[in-house]
Amino acid sequence: MWKQKDKKPLPFFRQLAFPLRIFLLILAFSVLTIAALAQYFSAxxxxxxxxxxxxxxxxxxxxxxxxxxxxxxxxxxxxxxxxxxxxxxxxxxxxxxxxxxxxxxxxxxxxxxxxxxxxxxxxxxxxxxxxxxxxxxxxxxxxxxxxxxxxxxxxxxxxxxxxxxxxxxxxxxxxRLDFILPMAGGFVLLLLVLMLLSWVFAAHIRHQMMGMEPRQIARVVRLQEALFSSVCEGLIAVDPDGEITAINRSARKMLGLSSPGRQWLGKPIAEVVKPADFFTRQIAEKRQDVVANFNGLSVIANREAIRAGEDLLGAIVSFRSKDEISTLNAQLSQIRQYVESLRTLRHEHLNWMSTLNGLLQMKEYDRVLAMVQGESRAQQQLIDELRDVFADRQVAGLLFGKAQRAKELGLKMTIVPGSRLRQLPEGLDSTEFAAIVGNLLDNAFEASLGVEQGNKTVELFLSDEGKEVIIEVADQGCGVPTALREKIFEQGVSTRTDEPGEHGIGLYLIASYVGRCGGTITLEDNEPCGTLFSLFIPKVKKNNDGTVDAVDR
Missing domain, CATH: 3.30.450.20 (PAS domain)
Structure with missing residues (x-):
């Protein structure tokens, strides 16, 4: 049988704002306490x-x-x-x-x-x-x-x-009145002071609760917990003292921490994540797409400060495993190469088909046969050379695509004789190494197209002889202004001013990869014009004491 739900007591009181209820409760308690004290002292x-x-x-x-x-x-x-x-x-x-x-x-x-x-x-x-x-x-x-x-x-x-x-x-x-009247005046004054303090306390509670009711705060907390749990990225919030205020399931899973997450709240981040510099140093500064290492896991991290007006309350750090980013990057790189190759082949085939159609119409069958055989030999010769010189097939495929792209742009990409690559640095996989070379060549192509002078040639030298892998890319393009050379590898900095949101990422990623491996980058003027980028990446990373330590992949 259906029963009417019991009504909550004091419905009018419950409808009042929470700070006002606190004020009234403290006031009532103060009045009762003072009345009891007055009765006690009077008796x-x-x-x-x-x-x-x-x-x-x-x-x-x-x-x-x-x-x-x-x-x-x-x-x-x-x-x-x-x-x-x-x-x-x-x-x-x-x-x-x-x-x-x-x-x-x-x-x-x-x-x-x-x-x-x-x-x-x-x-x-x-x-x-x-x-x-x-x-x-x-x-x-x-x-x-x-x-x-x-x-x-x-x-x-x-x-x-x-x-x-x-x-x-x-x-x-x-x-008796001579005693009670001053005492009563003192109690009245005390009541007024308590009323004032109660109102100040209630106002403070309202400010701290941002004008919300407890049920609203509970709803926000549950919503925050649900959001934290549903986000695939790792999320960790810290206060200005470096103590954890929130951590989601993805972060615990990636960092190898046990559940539940509440046991980590209030603990110093340095005890949970090592190294913890990203969480504790200059947390008021916003950081984006920073390659970092948390508990031996390579991640791409972002950091945003948490503020209440001008007060710094802490920071929230989101991060994702770099392996996932690398996988996505590899897929995107392959798709991009496929698209560029298809575009190149489409243009070439259109030209070829037009040429072949004309020759066939003129019944120049011998010329048609020679043209087909010559182009086929040139393509196969380039493929064979790349296979012989570069053992990594992903790098070889990248260079083949870049050569076709350069040809389409009216440029010439030359691989300097003596180039060879049998071993990648231990700190880089094929996708990352290909990203370094591909970004350098893309920048060289853009620089070469930006000027009228120059021979439109881009030179590439790769060598793994000795203890370092050397990458050199030279162009005869517009060069890098002197004012930008000190910060050209910072995120968002580019020599191009058109569509700024699309540039300034490639060199930043190159610097991140090379810096992680302990390598160096030099930037020089090329003769007679243009720029020469030189990268020196150790095959293995050395510790500060001189011992060799393989770089984490």
């Missing part, structure tokens, strides 16, 4: 004041009862002398009145002379006979008062009278 002072008045009144009554002049006057029933002594004593003390009676409780002195000779009020039965001292509170002949009564003894220890010291309740109430 404590009431007990203290009552006890203090009783002790003070009893001490004063006993002092008066022990006065020799009082004792003598009571024995003699000298009311005038008692009045003189009582008035003198009352002027030096703070009690409201004193009454002195004989052993039968008949007043011998009273502030109101008309009451002298009348019985005293509220005497405890047998008190005079037993010599007891006691307190009574109630209506007296003067008014509502707290009285201390004590007997008067003669020299033989016989009770001859009684002394009654009275403190009016109105006077005691005035003392």
């Amino acid at each position: 404590s002072f009431e007990d203290y004041l009552t006890s203090h008045v009783k002790v003070m009144a009893m001490n004063q009554a006993k002092i008066i009862a022990a006065n020799d002049g009082i004792i003598a006057a009571v024995k003699a029933r000298d009311t005038s002398r008692l009045a003189a002594i009582a008035r003198k004593l009352q002027s030096d003390t703070d009690f409201d009145y004193v009454v002195i009676g004989d052993r039968h409780s008949i007043r011998l002195y009273h502030p109101n002379p008309a009451l002298i000779g009348h019985p005293m009020q509220f005497n405890r039965p047998g008190a005079l006979e037993k010599g007891e001292s006691y307190f009574i509170t109630g209506e007296s002949s003067i008014g509502m008062a707290m009285r201390a009564k004590t007997p008067i003894f003669d020299s033989q220890g016989e009770v001859i009278g009684v002394v009654s010291i009275g403190y009016l309740v109105s006077k005691i109430d005035s003392w």
